[in-house]
Amino acid sequence: MAALLEIKDLVTAFHTSKGRLPAVDGVSLSIERGQTLGLVGESGCGKSVTAMSTLRLVASPGRIESGSILFTTEGESIDLVSASEKQLRNVRGGRIGMIFQEPMTSLNPVFTIGDQIAEVVQLHRRVTRSEARTRALEMLHLVRVADPEQRLDAYPHQLSGGMRQRVMIAIALACEPDLIIADEPTTALDVTIQAQILDLLGDLRSRLGTAVLLITHDLGVVAETCDSVAVMYAGKIVEQASAAELFRHPLHPYTIGLLQSRPDIDNRDSGPLATIPGMVPPPQDFPSGCRFHPRCSYATVPQCSSEAPLLREVIPGHFVRCHFAEEINL
C-alpha cells in the first residue's frame, strides 16, 4: 500500500528582486498512515516552506517549481502539486489539518471559537448548524479545554495561548483528517504548556490514528514524539532515519552539531555548550559543494566545497547527505 503522503523532489522557490531563491530544494519525504515524522532544522532552513508547499499555501512570490506530493487516502491518490483548487479545498482542513506556530494570531478575533470549529466542519461535512456546534463542543472536550460549554461562546482574546493552541488542534482535527501538519506548534508557548500540548497531540494521535508531520527545531520534542526524523539544512534533507537510530547514531555533522548543542542533564560539568559556528546561509548565497561545509568541523578535503554530496543509505533505513558518512559511522 502506498504511503499516506509521498513528497518527491519538491522544489519551492521565491522569485524576488534578488533572483530565484530556492527555499526548498529537492526534498523527498514520506509518511505512513498513523506515523509521526519529525522535520528538524534551524530557523530559515526551509521547514515551514515545505509544510506550506504540502497544502499549496505558499504565497506569491513563492512557487512550487517541480516535484510531486502524492496524497493517498481512501484508495485514491492525488498529486497535490497539480490538483485543482477545488480538490485542494477538500483536502485542506478535511483530509489534512494544519496547526500553526502562533496560536495568538491564528484564530480570527471577531468570531467565537465555537463558530470557528463549526465552520471547518460545515465546510467539509453536510451538517446543519446545530450539528456542527455539537461537533465543536465534542472537539473542545477532546482537546481538554476546561468548561467547554462556556468556552464555545468565548472570543479568542479571552483565552490563553495554550487554550488557543488547543482550539487550533480542535479545528485541525474536527474533520478527522488522515494527516496533521503541525508547524512548530509549541514554539510560542511556555515550557509547561508545551509539554501539555505535546501530550495531547500524542494522545490524540494514538487514539485517532492520525499521522503527524511535526515541524520543530526542538530535538527534545522529536525524541519524545516522533517515529522517524528528517533533518533539514539549507533547503535539503541532510539526514533521515528512525528517531531511535538518529539519536543513537547521528551520521551527519550537522545533526551531530545539533545534538551536541543541547544541555545534558546527566553531565552538568561538561563546560559550556557546544555550538555550530555561523548561521544558515540565505538561499541567495548557498555555498558550492556541500551546503554545510563552511560551518562543518569535518570538512577538510576540497571535495566538500566542490562536489555536492548525495543522500545515501549508509545503514539500512538511515540516509545521510555527507561525503564522510562512512568515516563518521566508524
Place this chain on the structure above:
Amino acid sequence: MKQQTNSVIEEIDTTKPSQGFWSDAWQRYRCRPIGMLALGLVVFLTIVALFAPAIAGTKPVVCQYKGNIYFPCLGYFNRSWEAPIFTKDKFRGTYPTNLEQKDSQSWAVWPLIFQDPYRRVRENEWPGRRANPSRDEGHPNRFNLFGTDQYGVDIFAKMVHGTTIALLVGFVSMGLAGSIGVLVGAIGGYFGGWVDMITSRLTEIVMCVPTLVLILALVAVVEKPTIWKTMAIIGVTGWTGIARLTRAEFLRLRQTEFVMAARAAGAGPLRIMFRHILPNALAPVLVPITFGIASAILVEGSLSFLGFGPPPPTASWGSVLNSARSNLQLWWLVVFPGAGIFLTVLAYNLVGEGLQEATDPRLREAKK
C-alpha cells in the same frame, strides 16, 4: 493546598469575560460629551424623519371613516399607501371639512402641526383658520413656525419632510457607495497583482473627476430627475475613499495568520474575503461611511440649490434654499434650511470622528 488551588481556579472562572470590540468602543464613545450630543441629534433627526407625516401634515395620522380605520398620513411616504376611498369620495387632499361633511360619525387624530409641505393651506381648510400668508407677509408666525415661501407653502412642514429626504439621501447613497467601495477594495486588496492594478486605477480615475462636475454631467444625461436618481448618482461617484481604505485593510489582513489558517481549513476566496477579513476591516471602513453620509446630504443640498435636484414637489432642504435664491429678502428661506443642513452635517461628522477615536487605537494613543 489542593483546596486552595481549586478556589483560585474558581475565582478565575467566575470573573466576567472581557469585553468584545464593539462594547469596548461604545465605552470609549460614551465618554465623549460632544460625540454623545451629536449622536443624540442624529437619533432625534432619525425620529423626525420616521415620523415626519405625524409631525407636520394635512392628512390625519389615524381616522375612522364610514366604519373603517385608515392611516392617510402614510400617503406622504407613498401615494399608493393612501386608501383609494378618499380619492373616490373626492376629498382632493382636504381632510378636515370633508371628513365632517361626508361622515358625521368619523373621527381623526391630526398631525402636531396642520401644515402641508407640498401646497399652501387654504382659507378655512382648518375650521376658522386663515389661508397661509405668502411672499413678504410670510414671516414666521404662530401657525407657520418657520414662515412660508413665496407661494405660501409652510417652511416648517418642508423642513420636517425634508429630514426624511436628507437622511434617505445619506443612507441610500452611502449604502450604495459603501457596497461598491467595499466590493472594489476587497477584490483589489485580496487578489493583489494585476487585479489590484485595475481596481486601483479605476478608483483613481473616478477620484480624479471633480464629483460635482461628474454629477452635473450625469444629471444632464438622466431624463426626469427624481430623488432616487440623485441618490444613485451620489452613490456611484462617492465610493472611492471607501474603496481605498478597504483595499488597505485587505492588504494588511490577508497576510495575517488567521487568514492563512482559514485557507488551510479549506475556505474559498469569497468566504475568506467576506466572512473572515471583512468583519475585521469593518471598523475603519465605517468611519468614512459616516463622513460620507454627511457629505451626501451636503451634495444633495448643493445640487438642489443649483436647481439640478429632484423636481419641485419634492421637499428637500436644498430646494428650499433654491427658492430663496430668487427671494433673498425672505431671510427665513435661507436661515432654517441652512441651519438644518449645517447641524445635520456637523452631527454626522462629529459622530464619525467619535467613532474613529473610539475604534482606532493609534488615534487613542496620540490623544493621551
